Amino acid sequence: MHRAYQLFVVLVALLFAAVSSALAADDDTGSSVYRPPARIWHFVLRGVTPDRARWxxxxxxxxxxxAVQVSITDGVKLDRAPWQARDDAWSKPDFFAWVTYAQENGMEVIPELELLTHQEKFFQGNFPELMFNRVTYDPRNEETYRRVLALLEELIDALHPRAIHIGHDEVAGYNVNSLKRWLGPGENMLPAELFVQDVRRIYSYLKERGIMTWMWGDMLIAPEEFPEMLDKHLHGSVPGYGKALRDKLPRDIVICDWHYFDDQAEFPSLAVMQQEGFRVIGSSWKREKTMRNFSRYAAGQGALGMMATTWFHVQRREWAVVERIIRTSGESFRRDFPD
Structure with a gap:
């Protein structure tokens, strides 16, 4: 009996070890263990030469x-892209050669597509029948996803990314200025339930393929919830957005929480989303005080890391500004998120 009991204990221990090993071999995306990069830079691939991008x-x-998060729009010619490529757009071989160069230099490449919002950059008015309003596509139309998922498939087959950023920032109509700028007479802001529907549809598609979903976080946070933060980049005040929207999203989505001009030392939106179970990356721009404070705070809260954005400075060829952003951000991020 004693020998049988010992054998039972050994078998249970072996089973426990096997289960633990299996769980450790998988993360929330269903793929092998993956540690997202902690120090990321971001640029929009549009109006820039391959040589400058390699620089x-x-x-x-x-x-x-x-890692580099590269926003892909009409600056690249892709077979299934819905946009009209610019005259100076990169060819597919140019793009894939640059991706290879980045990877060979130790950079993970995270493609970003402007999905749902900012359709002046994605569908570009080419498919009015797929639009909810002038700059937001309609998640209720299945043809929308035939085109969106086809492009995602092309990128996945070519790049085999571990993560894809799906955009979803600045829903047209989130405040009075946005309403006046982007929505015409008779046009409405996208209801929050359709925002959630779109995120879940794309998230499910990516998760089935072992790919992590990243997205911008401005529509998930509101000034009413975070009055101590600069309200300029807290866009979730419309009913259904903000915390109500966060509550309906899968927790294994990575939220890129962007704040560009804040003066304060603390960024509680990041802490709250972390506490709710999301994985969060802080995102800064060119204001040095903000990037340093945000990086320090994000590290203290156990965030995944930080992202340095360069936005229109690349298209304006303001290379001194781009260099300052990358060098200054890199110094802060490397200090706060060391290897």
Whole structure:
């Protein structure tokens, strides 16, 4: 009896070890263990030459960055893209060669598509029948997803990314200025339930393929919830957005919480989303005080990392500004999120 009991204990221990090993081999995306990069830089691939883009890779590598999030719009010619490519757009071979260059220099490449919102950059008015309003596509139309998922499939087959950023920032109509700028007579802001529907549809598609979903977080937070923060980038005040929207999203989505001009030392939106179970990356821009404070705070809260954005400075060829952003951000991020 004693020997049988010992055998039972050994078998239970072996079973427990096997289960623990299996769980450790999978993360929430269903793929092998994946540690998202902690130091990311971001640029919009539009109106920039491959040589200059390689220069940015070299600069970012020297500044300690681990990954690049590249916003893909009409600056790249892709077979299934719904946009009209610019005259100076990169060919597919140009793009894939740059991706290879970045990877060979230690950079994970995270593609970003402007999905749902900012359709002046994605569908570009080419498919009015797919639009909820002029700059937001309609999640109720299945043809929308035939085109969106086809492009995602093309990128996945070519790049095999571990993560894809799906945009979803600045829903047209989130405040009076946005309403006046983007919505015409008779047009309405997208209801929050359709925002959730779209996120879940794309998230499910990516998760089935072992790919992590990243998205911007401005529509998930509101000034009413975070009065101590600069309200300029808290866009979730419309009913159904803000916390109500967060409550309906899968917790294994990575939220990129962007704040560009705040003066305060604390960024509680990041802490709250972390506490709710989301994984969060702080995102800064060119204001040095903000990037340093945000990076320090994010590290203290156990965030995944920080992202340095360069936005229109690349298209304006303001290379001194781009270099300053990358070098200064890299210094802060490497200090707060060391290897």
């Amino acid at each position: 940015m890779v070299d600069l970012a590598r020297s500044a300690g960055f681990e």
